[in-house]
Amino acid sequence: MSNRVVTAHIPNELAEQVDQLAARLDRPKGWIIRQALTSWVELEAKRHQLTLDGLADVDVGRVIDHASVAAWAKSLDQPV
Template sequence: MNTRVVTAHIPNELAEQIDQLAVRLDRPKGWIVKQALTSWVALEAKRHQLTLEGLADVDAGRIVDHTSIDAWATSLDKSA
């Protein structure tokens, strides 16, 4: 696998947390940063996918109007 170095300025507190994790997990700091970035990038990709799906639902008219939701929420209060 080809790799490349990416530089970022991070707060000292975060850098210290990474240092502590590296010691506790007996892993290099680079490994910890790679794991964190991999997880974050995957999460952002999922959020983007869900946003596009939501927008497609709106475009297709698959929505519930506010009045219906409000009536449903009010009915929950009355059934108690």
Template sequence: MNTRVVTAHIPVELADQLDEISSRLDRPKGWIVKQALVSWVELEARRHAMVMEALADADEGRVVSHADIKAWVNGLPE
């Protein structure tokens, strides 16, 4: 697998947390950052896909009216 170095400035508090986790897990900081970034990228891809699906639904008229939502909310138990 080809790799590339990416540099980022992060808050000192976050860097300190990264140091602590790295020490606790006995893993390099780069490994932890890679795991976190992979998770975030996967989450962002799923979020984007859901937004695109919702926009397609809206374009096709598959929506719920505001009045129907209000009626549903008003019917929820307190």
């Protein structure tokens, strides 16, 4: 796999946290940032897929009306 350098301006406090993590884990800062960025990209891909799945449900009518959800939420306050 080839690599490419990506530059980003980040707040000093975040940069210091990366420095501290790198020192504590005895890893290069680049490794810390690559791990974090990989996790975030994977999370965003999952969120996007869940959004598409939800929209597909709406398209085929798999929805619950607002009144039903409101009634269910209100029932949560009731003693069992």
